[in-house]
């Protein structure tokens with residue numbers, strides 16, 4: 332706690348309250364045949380409730396590793412991650428994950444995929460209520476009509492919608508998305524970005540999302556966390572994205588500030604921390 | 610389908626010119642006819658060691674072919690009854706192997722420790738030829754029937770265990786992660802993730818297992834005696850009824866094929882559509 336330099340992490344004025352999710356001096360070291368390999372070295376980040384955080388950085392710098400320590404799939408070698416002052420030790424439905432490859436169970440319908448989570452997390456709710464929650468969240472992502480389809484009958488965008496519905500149906504405190512739209516075509520991707528924003532503002536869930544797309548980050552995030560290159564990667568810079576909400580893609584792209592921020596991010600990624608092979 | 614273009618057009622033209630019956634039934638019939646003719650030519654001389662096909666038919670027509678279910682007491686029974694007796698043993702031995710094998714395979718697949726402990730053992734034991742177990746089981750069980758069933762069991766169980774284990778181990782990490790983040794209970798994980806994901810592998814094991822069972826029962830029965838197709842063949846050999854052996858072999862082959870197809874059919878009904886390769 333004492334090492335946290337919160338002053339550097341300016342948070343938007345719209346948000347108030349205590350630190351919600353704290354990444355406290357976290358390092359991750361993998362043992363490898365050639366000796367220990369430090370992927371992340373002393374990461375500090377404080378996220379406030381309801382914030383939308385995007386994470387950007389070159390491939391292999393450790394973004395997934397960092398978010399995996401938030402979702403609990405991996406454990407920090409040093410330091411800790413706390414959600415509402417409670418140390419994170421394992422995965423749980425309060426930090427739902429949306430995976431890049433959807434991770435839907437192929438033998439279950441869209442409805443059953445969503446229902447499985449609800450049934451598992453709220454075993455004591457009456458069945459009718461669980462069904463209603465599942466249907467409500469499928470409707471929320473516009474898939475009420477596709478509820479009985481199996482994943483292979485759904486397009487990539489639809490699959491990712493089911494995955495988002497499955498996550499949000501559990502009312503998570505934090506939504507963790509690892510390049511959720513990376514595999515989608517640009518049009519579907521923009522649609523899903525808009526839906527995600529709407530869901531986020533309706534649910535007031537805290538979002539951590541990895542992206543490779545600066546425009547996506549500028550459209551979605553309150554703050555953009557830019558990581559330096561590995562090994563021993565760190566947070567290089569945190570950019571505040573001040574556009575008012577609700578955001579309109581066309582409108583913010585007319586804002587000269589948009590290009591300032593965009594250039595700043597490009598400068599960070601391709602000049603100051605250019606990848607060796609790029 | 611419609612966009613497949615020239616290839617699908619060509620094959621559909623071919624399909625019209627040559628219906629499925631002509632395409633898949635005629636060639637094997639021709640092959641069988643050719644083999645029968647060659648066989649007949651080779652063994653038609655007066656001092657041939659084996660009967661030709663015509664002799665086989667003549668010698669086995671009454672009563673073996675026309676009445677598969679006659680029962681003159683003792684082991685003197687129709688081939689239908691002999692095969693049913695063998696199938697009965699296979700049914701018991703194979704069912705036990707399936708139950709124990711799937712359960713063990715899942716256990717071994719779930720626990721890396723159990724895997725490390727038992728897998729080397731399985732790898733050695735599975736190479737033991739089925740009949741090598743027979744003396745041991747006769748000594749232990751004292752009776753021929755349970756011994757034959759044990760041989761089936763021990764023959765069929767290895768591929769079932771090993772394939773089930775692989776099926777459980779290959780459950781994609783993605784699904785395991787979903788289970789973790791949803792905190793799925795053991796039974797839910799079992800029914801919603803483990804079983805659907807492992808079931809194609811389980812059926813591969815079952816299919817190999819049933820084939821080996823049928824191979825083993827014929828051999829085991831030759832040694833243990835009693836009613837059954839294996840002993841029937843051995844008995845026929847001892848009384849030089851070679852035509853009966855040949856007829857029995859044909860039946861053994863057909864039953865083996867049916868067993869294999871039966872398991873494949875059950876698999877096609879049980880394996881989730883999404884899991885079919």
Ligand SMILES: Nc1ncnc2c1ncn2[C@@H]1O[C@H](COP(=O)(O)OP(=O)(O)OP(=O)(O)O)[C@@H](O)[C@H]1O
Nearest residue numbers: 361362363370389390391392393394395396397561
């Ligand atoms: N289990 C592991 N053992 C050893 N090294 C690992 C392990 N997992 C990841 N790494 C290494 O850690 C580094 C960071 O991996 P990570 O997947 O977090 O990167 P990333 O930023 O998410 O990359 P991408 O943008 O390509 O997804 C990589 O160099 C990777 O090779």
Ligand SMILES: [Mg+2]
Nearest residue numbers: 394395396509
């Ligand atoms: Mg990654």
